[in-house]
Amino acid sequence: MIDLIIALIKVVGIWSFTLGVAAVMTWVERRGAALIQDRPGPNRAGLFGILQPVCDGIKLFTKENIVPEKADKVLFNLGPIMFAIPAFSAFAVIPFGDRIIIGGKEILLQISNIDIGFLYIVALGSLAVYGVIIGGWGSNNKYSILGGLRSTAQLISYEVPWGLALLGVVLVYGTFNLREIALAQQGTFLGILPNWGVFHQPLGFILFMVAAYAEANRVPFDLPEAESEIVSGYHTEYGSMKLGVYLFGEYVNITTLSALTVTFYFGSWHLPYINMASFLGDGTIIYGIASFLIFCLKVSFFLWLFVWVRWTVPRFRYDQVMKLGWKSLIPLALFNLFITTLFIQIKYYIGG
Amino acid sequence: MAKPVVEKKYSFLDSIYLFEILKGMVLTMRHFMFNFFASFRPGPHTIPTTWQYPEDRREISPIFRGEHMLMLDEQGRELCVGCGMCAKICPAKCITVEMAKVKEGEESKYAGKTHCKNFNIDLLRCIFCGFCEETCPKSAIELGQGYELSRFTKEECQLGKERLLKNYHWAKKNNKLKPKKVEAEQPKDKKE
């Protein structure tokens, strides 16, 4: 019973946390873009405009819910749901802190510590494409279907280098369990560097980041919603909160991807060179909170990176995205995998 | 009619994407940092490129071509004689003037022997070219600095005589009349 309550608290907590992060991200995006572009951005609602997401939310909720007459009603309504569910669910296996021990009961700061966390993430990543294609198809609009098709091709193509790049990490740490991957990143690597995935897999990290940007439909891979070409892509016909769900889903996706980056490549909740568990005591509440905060700090950097890159680079063209994916990223990812296995084998023979 | 085939030649640094993108990111970050710290400074106009409109207004050129006004001279007499030159020159044909003789006993109100009984400017038609101001022999009509021209009804966009005089009084009160072009006109007179 207590297990169930704890799980429920964790689910609700993480769900509202990601939702909150997504909401704040809309503000960060607008404000960050504005400051990069020499303008102040939203600064009227609340201090520095921090209440802007609330206003936007109210606006989206109170708008009329329009379904185009010739749209496929079922698919049109299903699209946003199909888009949002995988985005939210992916967070279930990501460890967002170490553990807290209360009265001899171990509480992992992770909703579900499953052994095939990696496969779960990859599987849910593939599901996101259904929301986009269903929305694009159901709208019965040429721009939407173009956006949906672009998105499908792009997501399916970039799934491959994304997964292959992550496989390198899995090979290094020898586990599919995300918590164990996170735990393994403590200590130092080669004596000087933190034992983080990025130092084991520098090429893999770059490939993963590039593929992550494509997975999240962000600039420079925002072709599915390329505003100047196909209006808004798959959500052209959407309005009201359905559009809001799409937009929120995008930010939740970004949050998930940033959390994954941190988990796989940046030592999750570990500080470099400092063993916090021995410092604050393993399992104390303060340690749990500290590890969570460090995790958040790292995630927020990658969230900011998404915004920062978006307002710096132009957009790819559809065929160039495909070319980059299949001709550059996948060979490089395979090469990375090959090198990794080679090193592991050498290490195996030397170290026994 | 075949399109020429263009060979793409990239240097190595160009071809690996990341180098130039990182350079661009450094540039955008520089802008971000500058504006980020600027936005903490007190005052409304801290980021130098944006004006927080209703509170914080841009300086308008003294010869700005905005909402019209009918001028009075120093004694507070109406300068307009109702000759209709402005109506004639107006490319948008938005001015209607009705001339009337000055009645006895009202000479102190008007500068000339005639005056305009009605003067109407249709703001919906006006294109703010400033020709009326330039052609007026008495410098009686001027385009002022008012730029908030949205109105709720069509009737409000018809600037009658009262409204035009009101604009003048507002401009005089706020010291927003145009500088007199005395210096510019003097050499012309000498040549003639």
Added chain:
Amino acid sequence: MNNINLDEYIKVNIGPSHPAMHGTLRVIAWTDGETVMHCDPEIGYLHRGVEKLGESFTYHQFIPLTDRMNYCSAINSNVAYEAAVEKLMGVEIPLKAQLIRTIMCELARIADHQVCVGILGVDLGAFTPFFYLIIQREEIYEIFEWYNGARLTNTFGRIGGVENDLPADFDARWKELKPNLFKSIDETDKLLTHNRIWMDRTIGVSAFSPEDALNWGFTGPCLRACGVKRDLRKDEPYYQYANFKFDVPVGKNGDVFDRYMIRMQEMHESIKIIDQAYEMYKQLPPDAPLMAKVPKIIKPPVGEVYSSHETPNGELGFYIKSDGTDKPYRIKVRPPCYMIYQAFPELVQGEMIADLVACLSSLNVIAGELDR
């Protein structure tokens, strides 16, 4: 082109209200997936009958209408029209007026190129350079505002000269603006030119051969991008352009990248011209005349004239026929966009939808000028 069966392809309607359409243009594209097999541009959504209106306006009253042709650089259109009427009347405008016109025209040219380059960036997904450029354009507009009171539709100049002397603070403004202009152009250059994504998106896209370009009647940056060195300021110099030292940048392939580069370089050249013109202007006495001797009511002699100027988009020509009255008998405008936009189906055939948008913004088609 005509032997393809259009029914086999998806018909995508782009415009007249579409985020990428500059003004109200409409392109009907038949696409095979993403590839544009054929496209059909439709014009006329912004047709206001400027040429016909001109017949019922006096010569002066037509000036505000030229503002509304190429609204990105209204001053160039004003000057081109005034020069045509002056040519018809046989009036030579004073040196000071010539220099003021030159300075203002080149400022407007910079503003126009800034918008074009910025919008090209926006259409290709790079938003930030647009803002860096547009901020400096605001400063240029401030100069215009202090010159004669309007920012966008300037109604600059009068037939026979200009209406005002340069404002007293022009010197300070220009000194402040110049480094900022260089900086903004440089920043755009850093963000875009060598970025591989940008190069992929622009190099080789909608390339055009110089023969085709000449046959279609291209002028301006689009022609120079194809490798034809033609600039009316150099080839048929008017005003003091013959005395100024400036280069005419020339491209090679006539693709989007070359058009972009030409515009970037032309901004530098324009700054050079303004510097030289302003030096010459400072040599003149302050009470030098601004207007030639022209009657108040302009009645050109019976006859006809064609005069053209180099505007930011290319050759803007005015054909004016006078019957001796105070209103022109006929005004015909030769807008550069009209000729360039004709070749649009040719330019984008076989490219992708994303390239169609890039091509359109690199041509800098201004609907006001196109439809008149």
